[in-house]
Amino acid sequence: MIVYSLASIEAATDSFSIENKIGKGGYGPVYKGILPDGQVIAVKKLSKTSTQGFExxxxxxxxTAKLQHVNLIKLLGFCIDREEHMLIYEYxxxxxxxxxxxxxxxxxxxxLQKRIHIIEGVCQGLLYLQEYSRLTIIHRDLKASNILLDEEMNPKIxxxxxxxxxxxxDLEANTRRIVGTYGYAPPEYVKGGIYSTKFxxxxxxILILQIISGKKVCVFYGDNKNLSLMEYAYLxxxxxxxxxxxDPSLDCTYSSGKLMRCFQIALLCVQECPNDRPTMLEIFSYLQNESTYIKIPKEPAYAKQINEEEQQRSTLKVEICSVNDATISDMVPR
Structure with missing residues (x-):
């Protein structure tokens, strides 16, 4: 881990010029930078108005310093200088x-080939976090905007x-601070703060459903436009x-079997009861071995109804952090 000075980061990003701004999330803006040795970096700068903070x-x-995997983003270092807090990543x-x-x-x-490759890469990253790293890590904010793609379109969480x-x-834990993104957080967490690896x-x-369909999670579907993404998928x-x-842009002529397996795996992952969801080991086996039997999904949890109820009855600070995602920043469950 390298500790960078503010002066070196300002020089790399041309004083955080608008031309070098490449994105913005719940944490703050992200800038592209070039170090004196030619290395290209991404600088995530904590915004003073961000709901996230030093914690x-x-x-x-x-x-991130303790995690090393090809499907996880690599943190190069950080900068704490003159009240600035910045994270420096590979670009x-x-x-x-x-x-x-x-x-x-x-x-x-x-x-289709690239999408399946991305699904498999994300699954390998999660498998490492849950089974093969020294620490068992629950990400709690897995979504399309938090999957980055390198020059060969390899995914990195x-x-x-x-x-x-x-x-x-431990089987599960409980928190009184609810964080995450509407539509991606499971019902047991939204309602009661209970989380586990099944989160x-x-x-x-949800992510797999989006990858194979190109559909957003906060839009209604069906003939009457009254179905959530999961309801529509299961129907x-x-x-x-x-x-x-x-996604109509996909040519499914030669790989429809793999696509159908991804569809069925996704529906199993969004089951209402955590015990009905597969483990990451099972998911990886489903993807790698086409002869492995996949259980028939039950009707999935309908996050649309849960989220609407929670948004009506709770006072939330909602922050838009990607095209169509609203991050839950702080909420005390009933």
């Missing part, structure tokens, strides 16, 4: 996954500010109309 900054530094030239999924002009870049260490012998499994299911799957759910 998330410290959390990300401590966790991802192809930005985030949501820049492609939800942009009509770019979604054709993600053909980013933004560990909300992540938590989970004891390997990220649920979020993964079509249950009626044998899976292909109607898929």
């Amino acid at each position: 998330e900054f410290e959390n990300e530094v401590m966790l 991802m030239p192809n930005k985030s996954l949501d820049c492609y999924l939800f942009e009509p002009s770019k979604r054709f870049i993600l053909d 980013a933004d560990f500010g909300l992540a938590r260490i989970f004891e390997k012998h 990220d499994v649920y979020s993964l299911g 079509l799957w249950n009626n044998g109309k899976e292909m109607e759910f898929m």
